[in-house]
Amino acid sequence: MGGAGRPGRGTGRGGRRSGMLGHMPDWTYAPAPESRDIARLRESYGMFVDGAFTAGGETLKSVNPATEEVLAEVAVAGAADVDRAVAAARRAYERVWGPMPGRERAKYLFRIARIIQERARELAVLETLDNGKPIRESRDVDVPLAAAHFFYHAGWADKLEYAIPGRPDPRPLGVAGQVIPWNFPLLMAAWKLAPALAAGNTVVLKPAETTPLTALVLAEICQQADLPPGVVNVLPGAGPTGAALVRHPGIDKVAFTGSTEVGREIQRTLAGTGRRLTLELGGKAANVVFDDAPLDQAVEGIVNGIFFNQGHVCCAGSRLLVQESVHDEVVEKLQRRLGTLRLGDPLDKNTDLGAVNSAEQLARVRELSDIGEAEGAHRWSPACTLPERGFWFPPTIFTDVAQSHRIARDEVFGPVLAVLTFRTPAEAVEKANNTPYGLSAGVWTEKGSRIFWMTQKLRAGVVWANTFNKFDPTSPFGGFKESGFGREGGRHGLEAYLD
Amino acid sequence: MTESSRERSSAPPGRIAVRKTYKLYIGGAFPRSESGRSYEVSAVDGRFLANAAQASRKDARDAVVAARKAQPGWAKATAYNRGQVLYRVAEVLEGRRAQFVADLRDAGSPDAEAEVDAAIDRWVWYAGWTDKVAAVLGTVNPVAGPYFDFSAPEPTGVVAVLAPQRSALLGLVSTVAPVIATGNTCVVVASTDRPLPAITLAEVLATSDLPGGVVNLLTGSTPEIAPWLAAHADVNALDLTGADPAGAVELEIAAAQTVKRVLPAPAAEPDWSADPGLRRLSAFLETKTVWHPLGV
Numbered sequence: 001m002g003g004a005g006r007p008g009r010g011t012g013r014g015g016r017r018s019g020m021l022g023h024m025p026d027w028t029y030a031p032a033p034e035s036r037d038i039a040r041l042r043e044s045y046g047m048f049v050d051g052a053f054t055a056g057g058e059t060l061k062s063v064n065p066a067t068e069e070v071l072a073e074v075a076v077a078g079a080a081d082v083d084r085a086v087a088a089a090r091r092a093y094e095r096v097w098g099p100m101p102g103r104e105r106a107k108y109l110f111r112i113a114r115i116i117q118e119r120a121r122e123l124a125v126l127e128t129l130d131n132g133k134p135i136r137e138s139r140d141v142d143v144p145l146a147a148a149h150f151f152y153h154a155g156w157a158d159k160l161e162y163a164i165p166g167r168p169d170p171r172p173l174g175v176a177g178q179v180i181p182w183n184f185p186l187l188m189a190a191w192k193l194a195p196a197l198a199a200g201n202t203v204v205l206k207p208a209e210t211t212p213l214t215a216l217v218l219a220e221i222c223q224q225a226d227l228p229p230g231v232v233n234v235l236p237g238a239g240p241t242g243a244a245l246v247r248h249p250g251i252d253k254v255a256f257t258g259s260t261e262v263g264r265e266i267q268r269t270l271a272g273t274g275r276r277l278t279l280e281l282g283g284k285a286a287n288v289v290f291d292d293a294p295l296d297q298a299v300e301g302i303v304n305g306i307f308f309n310q311g312h313v314c315c316a317g318s319r320l321l322v323q324e325s326v327h328d329e330v331v332e333k334l335q336r337r338l339g340t341l342r343l344g345d346p347l348d349k350n351t352d353l354g355a356v357n358s359a360e361q362l363a364r365v366r367e368l369s370d371i372g373e374a375e376g377a378h379r380w381s382p383a384c385t386l387p388e389r390g391f392w393f394p395p396t397i398f399t400d401v402a403q404s405h406r407i408a409r410d411e412v413f414g415p416v417l418a419v420l421t422f423r424t425p426a427e428a429v430e431k432a433n434n435t436p437y438g439l440s441a442g443v444w445t446e447k448g449s450r451i452f453w454m455t456q457k458l459r460a461g462v463v464w465a466n467t468f469n470k471f472d473p474t475s476p477f478g479g480f481k482e483s484g485f486g487r488e489g490g491r492h493g494l495e496a497y498l499d
Numbered sequence: 500m501t502e503s504s505r506e507r508s509s510a511p512p513g514r515i516a517v518r519k520t521y522k523l524y525i526g527g528a529f530p531r532s533e534s535g536r537s538y539e540v541s542a543v544d545g546r547f548l549a550n551a552a553q554a555s556r557k558d559a560r561d562a563v564v565a566a567r568k569a570q571p572g573w574a575k576a577t578a579y580n581r582g583q584v585l586y587r588v589a590e591v592l593e594g595r596r597a598q599f600v601a602d603l604r605d606a607g608s609p610d611a612e613a614e615v616d617a618a619i620d621r622w623v624w625y626a627g628w629t630d631k632v633a634a635v636l637g638t639v640n641p642v643a644g645p646y647f648d649f650s651a652p653e654p655t656g657v658v659a660v661l662a663p664q665r666s667a668l669l670g671l672v673s674t675v676a677p678v679i680a681t682g683n684t685c686v687v688v689a690s691t692d693r694p695l696p697a698i699t700l701a702e703v704l705a706t707s708d709l710p711g712g713v714v715n716l717l718t719g720s721t722p723e724i725a726p727w728l729a730a731h732a733d734v735n736a737l738d739l740t741g742a743d744p745a746g747a748v749e750l751e752i753a754a755a756q757t758v759k760r761v762l763p764a765p766a767a768e769p770d771w772s773a774d775p776g777l778r779r780l781s782a783f784l785e786t787k788t789v790w791h792p793l794g795v
Contacts, residue, residue: 148643165635166777260758267755272748274763281758436757455789465791472642476650480785481735482758490640490650492786 029342032349034135039126044073045212047081047236048219050088051229056081060209060236065132066346066355066390074212077235079244082204085233086250089175089202092230097202098172102158109154109197111225112218116147116190119221123214127186128346130213132355132391133309135347145471146190146218149489152473153194156494160199163494170498172200173276174252177245179266180215181258182208182357183312183413189215191488192255193232194473199497201253204233206245210358212236243269251275255496257314259411260437260482278486278496280314280478282411283439286432287317287468288454290425291326293444297466299333302417305442305468307341307395310356311415314483315440317468319408321428324421331399331419338395339382355390356414362391365414372398372407377418403434411437425450429457438480442468461487521551521694523558523718524701526565527711533557538719540695543607551694554717556727559686562715563733566657566684569712574654574682578630585626585680588707592619598699599668606667606693617772618672624775625676632681632780645793652784654682655760656735659728661721663741667693669771671700674740677779679713683736686715686728690741694718722746729753736760736783740768 046053056075064071077085097105116123120143127138156163160170176196180188185207196203207215219234235241246254247269253276256266260281270277287305289298305317322330346354356362373379377398386392393414401408401418408418422428432441441460443451455463461479464470471477476487486496521540522529531537534555540548552558573581592599596615603611637651658678663670667690678685689697701716717724722743729737729750737754739747739762747764754761762782 264755264758267758268752271751271755272763279758451791455787460787461785462788463790465789467646467790467792470642470644470646470790472640472644472648475640475642475648475790476638476786476788478786480655480787484758485760485785487786490788491638492650 029350031345033345033347034125034128034349036125036129036347038121039129040122041071041126041129045075045216045236047075047077048216048232048234049081049085050233051223053219060212060238062130062210062213064129064390065210065357066387068389068391071129072213074216074236076237077206077241081235082241082244082248085204085235086175086177086248088230089204089233090250092228093172093174093202096228097197097231098200102160102200105197105200106154106157108225108227109150109157109194112221112227113147113150113154115221115224116143116150116218119217120144120147123186123217125347126217127214128354130211131182131185132346132357134351134354135349136351137309142184142187145473146187149187149190149194149473153198156195157198157200160494160498163491164498167498170199173497173499174201175250176201176203176253176255176497177248177251178203178205178255179242179246179258180205180207182211183309183314185211186214186218188257189218192257193218195488195493196255196497197231199494201497202231204235204245204251206235206237206242209236209238246270253277253497255486256280260484263484276496278478279484280486280488281439281482281484282437283314283316283479283483284319284409284411284435284437285315285317285440285442285460286319286321286458287442288428288432288444289320289322289326289330290445290447290450291323292446293466294446295326295330295333298444299330299337301442301444301466301468302334303337303341306417307353307415308469310354310393312357312361312413313469315462315469316413317440317442318412318417319432320417320419321422321431322419323428324423327419327421331397334397335380335382338397341382341395343384343392343394344387353395353415356393357391359391361413362393365393365412365416368407368410368412369396369416372401372405372416372418375405375407377401377405377407403431409435425454429454433457433459436482439478439483440464519549521549521698521718523552523554524698524705524714524716525558525562526568526715527705529701529705532719533561540692542605546605548605549695551698551718554719554724556724558717559724559727560731562686562717563657563728563731565712565715566686567733569710570654570657570684573679573684573710573713576682578633581680581682582626582629584708585622585629585676588703588709589619589622589626591703591707592622592700595699595703599696602696602699603668606696608667614666614669618669621669621672621775622676625680628780629680632784635777636781636784640788642790646790647793648788648790650786650788652681652781653787655783655785656683657733658683658685658736658738658783659731659734660685660687660738661725661741662687662689662697663768663771664690664692664721665768666771667696668700670740670768671697673771673775674738674779675714677775678738678783681780681784683783684713686717686734688721688724688728688741689716689718691719691721725750726753729759730756732757734759736762738762738782739764
């Protein structure tokens with residue numbers, strides 16, 4: 001999934017030079033862009049409340065991070081809009097969605113899954129325009145998985161009595177307020193909406209301010225599916241809109257995906273209210289490579305782990321822990337592999353690395369990378385020409401990293417890998433767990449008993465062994481420790497929306 | 500409270516009863532509070548019962564250190580082994596039933612005998628869960644790709660338990676047993692006004708093959724100790740069952756700093772005789788999902 005492209009790519013239109021690959025063919029690639037017309041981009045998008053799109057007072061401009069071109073004006077929801085949306089969701093919950101038999105709710109969700117599949121190409125292009133991620137990823141990962149989440153959860157809607165052991169008569173919670181990030185805009189909307197709706201809740205969803213477009217097309221898909229008005233409401237906006245939503249007294253449950261800092265604030269806000277909360281927060285995953293691992297496969301996994309979606313992944317394998325005896329070999333292979341990655345036009349089907357999502361995020365990635373250098377780590381990027389316009393950062397590896405360095409501790413949320421070493425399995429575990437986060441981890445080894453020993457010891461909610469960054473609606477995803485609580489996906493994910 | 504009115508009034512002249520010093524239970528040992536403080540505990544009829552240790556924030560932190568130290572070993576013990584240890588607790592508790600009945604009468608239990616019966620049965624119930632909870636809460640996930648993928652519950656880590664204020668034994672057992680059954684360790688703050696059954700329980704735990712540090716028990720003022728546990732960065736979860744209603748919100752706010760799992764304070768103390776269900780077990784479990792490719 002993502003990132004791990006085919007070997008042997010050379011210089012391309014994206015401006016890559018393959019300086020260190022003298023012995024490899026210096027292939028050129030003809031441009032292969034998706035047409036942006038497929039996105040059916042409109043000049044302006046309204047918010048979606050009670051089954052209808054309406055304009056707001058203020059607007060925000062959604063920008064293509066690859067070009068800095070303004071894509072569309074989008075209505076911003078204010079406090080009054082939040083009131084309106086929560087009231088609509090409450091009405092829909094009490095009058096329509098709550099009382100509706102599960103088998104009927106299921107059919108709406110199946111319809112949504114099917115329409116996402118029908119409009120997959122449009123959604124993929126729109127997602128790439130709005131987010132900056134390569135079309136290969138939006139087309140092969142984000143959109144198909146979004147459809148899969150609706151399809152999977154649709155089937156649960158009339159089987160909820162089997163979902164949670166010991167709870168033969170689970171009840172929905174009511175109105176859910178959901179706030180999602182900009183790294184997987186449509187997919188996160190699907191992760192949030194599908195289980196909530198299957199369980200019989202209604203939803204007010206706030207997409208991220210830099211990536212609101214696909215969530216609004218998803219709202220349109222809800223219209224096409226004849227979903228009753230008020231069951232899904234989508235309120236674009238920035239922090240203030242999200243804050244108004246999560247502290248709204250008409251909400252019964254809050255689900256948030258984003259930074260640990262904001263997650264803490266939401267947990268404080270909800271203290272004493274008795275409202276249910278699930279948090280999917282940051283991470284600083286260790287990807288542990290033992291000396292017996294199949295190193296070429298491991299290198300593909302490392303690349304996929306940290307450069308998938310430009311590293312804008314909460315579960316990214318941002319700390320490579322490599323056994324000392326193979327450190328030099330792994331770093332060399334990694335550098336060679338990075339030399340073949342193609343950075344550039346996200347709409348080009350041959351692009352591996354797209355744009356950083358926003359100027360703000362780019363500034364953060366730059367700042368932490370500069371700190372990494374200042375603290376004494378060795379910084380390396382392949383020779384790389386970045387496009388002149390847009391927000392770009394080259395794939396970057398830091399070696400000679402100490403555990404105390406901020407690039408080994410802070411979530412960079414960008415294409416930046418910190419490489420550390422270990423000698424014994426016990427040291428690998430100690431270093432991997434030496435973080436307040438606990439979202440994911442990776443292990444690479446040929447030895448079966450060691451895989452299970454490691455997966456038991458690693459304090460993380462998802463452990464990928466000899467693979468990385470795999471996702472599936474049937475597979476529970478979520479964090480230990482300060483990476484949050486609650487799961488999304490599988491039987492466990494439904495528990496977040498049932499009493 | 501063994502050395503209660505019973506012995507004091509019925510003791511024959513010439514035989515002076517040997518009274519017990521009630522202390523804390525930390526890391527398998529019974530220290531006094533490092534603060535040197537104690538507070539007077541009385542029976543429901545107002546009789547003096549004991550000078551219990553009044554734990555300080557330093558005691559709370561020591562208890563967290565002990566709980567953290569014990570956690571990996573306890574989690575690593577086989578589920579069968581944890582089940583036998585918990586069952587052993589029930590056996591030893593049964594053997595001390597007269598003492599608990601006397602303690603609970605002093606603590607104002609409406610039916611001390613029934614409460615002890617129910618507390619023993621609850622230990623047995625949770626002892627049986629240790630090697631079943633993973634099968635019931637775990638899943639094999641049929642992902643759309645060539646991967647073997649499964650999810651299994653794991654202990655959250657160190658849990659701070661504010662034990663219920665009213666039900667000094669059954670409520671205590673019903674909050675502590677589900678926490679440790681799954682491999683968590685805990686720091687328990689006993690009922691402020693009814694701490695003596697908790698200390699007697701600690702004596703049972705100390706003689707039941709339970710490794711030191713798995714349960715650490717503090718007596719004293721719940722409102723005084725709780726904020727230090729709620730804010731402690733090495734505590735992973737917080738059970739607010741016995742929290743002072745006025746202070747519970749502040750505890751939840753403090754817990755958010757390290758994204759603790761919080762079991763919120765109930766509106767009123769639950770009916771502990773009801774079927775507990777799985778909620779208290781699952782409240783302090785994390786789901787871990789493991790992926791591995793399939794291939795030859």
